[in-house]
Amino acid sequence: MFSLYVNVNLICVFTSCLFFTNSISAFCYNKYYLSYFYTQLACSSVLYHYYKTPSLFYFDKLSIICIVSYGGYIMYNQWITTKMNYFIFTFIHTCLFLIMLLYYYGYLYNTFCFHPLYGNYYHAMVHLLSSIGHHSILLL
Helix, strand or coil: CCCCCCCCCCCHHHHHHHHHHHHHHHHCCCCHHHHHHHHHHHHHHHHHHHHHCCHHHHHHHHHHHHHHHHHHHHHHHHHCCCCHHHEEEHHHHHHHHHHHHHHHHHHHHCCCHHCCHHHHHHHHHHHHHHHHHHHHHHCC
């Protein structure tokens, strides 16, 4: 009997699917580039967390850079052109701070997302926080 073993991190695969909700929301708000970037991120993240290849890792990081750059561009334009809802603005920055803490602080000290035992759960939390934060950007 032939069996193919794939190292699957199911919690991160499933939480990567949250980015499809961002894609649908962005499409409904007529932000088509953002919708495309979210779809790209969802696909790259699901594939990376399922197969864990180096090329998918870099494609996933490129997708993250596109989302963060374009989301920041939208926030900046909202900030300079209209009166912004400061509660949502603060909430978005809180999500960003928590994501940076969980991922980059965890990278530096081998904890949170990079913890050998519980890292996948923290990484799933990063997916959740970033999805919620980006939904909030669409509310601006």
